[in-house]
Amino acid sequence: MREFTNRRNPILPVEYHILDGEAHVFSDGKxxxxxxxxxxxxxxxxxxxxxxxxxxxxxxxxxxESFNSKDVPWYDDPExxxxPGLDWMKPTPFIQKMLEKIMQEYQGDPNAAANAASIKKEPLLFAPDGIEKKGKYYLYFCMNDESEGVAVADRPEGPFCHPIQLPCGxxxxxxxxDDDGQSYYYWGQVYSHGVKLNSDMMTFEKEEVVHNLLTEEKHFFHEGSSMRKNGDTYYYVFADIERGKPTSLGYATGDSPLGPFTYRxxxxxxxxxxxxxxxxxxxxECVNGQWYVFYHRSSRGTQQHRRLCIEPIKINEDGTIDExxxxxxxxxxxxxxxxxxxxxxxxxxxxxVYIDTDKSYGEKLTHISDGDEAVFRYVKSEKEYSAIEITAAGTGMIEILMNEESAGTIQIIDGKQKRSKICKLPGEYEVVLRFIQPEELEVMKIKFIAK
Known part of the structure; x- marks a missing residue:
């Protein structure tokens, strides 16, 4: 167990890359x-x-550790x-791109692609969700063979035991x-599915599954289903592909937990x-009267090493959520x-520029090229900003922009800061570090000085 204090992003210590955050406030108020x-x-x-x-x-x-893939009995069971999971026969734009990528990787040979797919995989756990009901805690999980399951614990943090496979992929x-105690289960990629769970929280009637709750074509749905309710409105949050990649969290609303849903x-x-x-x-999730969005950010110049982040949001009177x-x-x-x-x-x-590991500071800004920028939101002072201290390595110039206006330029030579003066009136600012002619320049931390 690791205890720590923090309210800034990323939330967790640098060695914990926890992603796909499903946040719930349970009956103990936590x-x-x-x-x-x-x-x-x-x-x-x-x-x-x-x-x-x-x-x-x-x-x-x-x-x-709350759960481990080694405890899943069916992954290596040939019986x-x-x-089936994703339906590759439905030619959405995303599926078309993935098929083209696969064919390019295997030089257009479908047999080579099929052989590669058949190689035994190490069992990995993908995005989960958890819920409380009548003193028990249920962990819903999925694996890299597209199987899905549920395990149970007496505590919200687990350990979760006795996993049972769910009849879906x-x-x-x-x-x-929902408010009436009825449970609903959702899953899917490109097309989402939903169904009422039976009272045991572990089974459902397959003929009652509602398919295509959200789709790529109509709702920009990619994956990552998440359901919440505010008042009488149901909010279906998901990885949104509207901008070309599923880097957004989008949402759709409806009057029923099984739709229909309108993209918002x-x-x-x-x-x-x-x-x-x-x-x-x-x-x-609403925590102590304030709504927040829980999401992740990647690092190290990769699609992995994602880290938990949180932002406050507002649900407007008309039910919309501002980006x-x-x-x-x-x-x-x-x-x-x-x-x-x-x-x-x-x-x-x-x-x-990207964030990578550092022996002394945990992580740092590195791989910096001329014209790159790093954004920090926000800084606030009741006194005039007079200087900035930058802990760095390498050589280069760093222009300090505050609300898009230059506050000064800092010179770094062999990791030593040659001047620190900036000038900006009191207030709250978005800060941008703009890098000029960097040579192996890396930034570990910054600190503003006010007078």
Whole structure:
């Protein structure tokens, strides 16, 4: 178990790459987040889960391992039923692109592609969800063979035991309990599916499944189902492919947990968190009267190494949710003068720059090219900004932009800062570091000074 305090993005310590965050407030008043764990270089996710909890969204606990793929009995069982997942015969734009990519990879040879797909895979756990009902806690999970299951625990953090296979195939399960106590289960990629669960929370009638709740064509649905309710409106949150890649969390609303649903727009887009950012997956949840969006951002110039982030959102009177920007402050307050802002807390990156590991600081801004930018939202001071201290390595110039206006230029030579003066009136600002003629330049942290 790991305890720590933080309200800024990313939420978790740098060594914990937890993604696909499904956030729930349970009867004990605490917030619990169920997600995958990125700890591999060669694939998405891993063989285990950790549950994250908080009483106040400032003091956090990363609990011990809650579930492991080795405890799933059917993965290596040749007699186990394999349910079909993604329907590759439906030619949506996404499926067409994936098929073209596969054919290019195997030089147009379908037999080679089929042989590669048949190679035995290590069992990995993809995105989960969890829920509380009558003193029991249910973990819904999926695996890289497109099987889905549910396990049970006496505590929200697990350990979850006695997994049972569900009669469906696909990825990204989601669970929702309505005000009348009826439970609903969702899953799918490109096309989503939903069904009422039986009272045991582990079975459903296959003939009652509602298919195509959301589709790529009509709702920009890619994957990552998540259901919540506010008032009489049901919010179906998902990875949204409207902007070409599923880097957004979009949402659709309806008057029933099984639709029909109307597409409403995008809540947040992580496209600029990393040059290789590919997907997003998360949820919305009301905590102590405030709604938040829980999402992830990738790092290290890869589609993996994704990290949990949080932003406050507002549900308007007409039921819509305004799109919000990624921030460095997250659920906390703006950074203040004298406070260290870590390089890995940059919320947007433009160009080749990305966040990578560092022995002393955990992570840093690196791979910086001329004209690249790193964005930090937000800083606030009641006094005039007079200087900035930058902990860096390498050589280069860094122009400091505050609300898109230049506040000064800092010179770094062999990791030494040659001048620190900036000038900006008191207030709240978005900060951009614009890099000029960098030579092996890396940024570990920055600190504003006010007088």
């Amino acid at each position: 917030l619990y987040i169920y997600g995958s764990l990125d700890n591999r270089e060669d694939d998405y996710c891993s063989e285990k889960y950790h549950v994250v909890s908080s009483q106040d969204m400032e003091h956090w606990i990363i609990h011990e 186990a039923t394999k349910y 696909g990825i990204d399960p989601a669970i929702f309990i 727009g995008i809540i947040i887009d992580n496209a600029q968190c990393d040059p290789e950012s590919w997907n997003n997956h998360g949820s919305i 919000v920007k990624m921030t460095s402050q997250g659920a906390g307050e703006p950074f203040t003068p004298g406070e260290s802002i870590m390089g890995y807390q940059a919320c947007e990156l433009k160009g080749a």
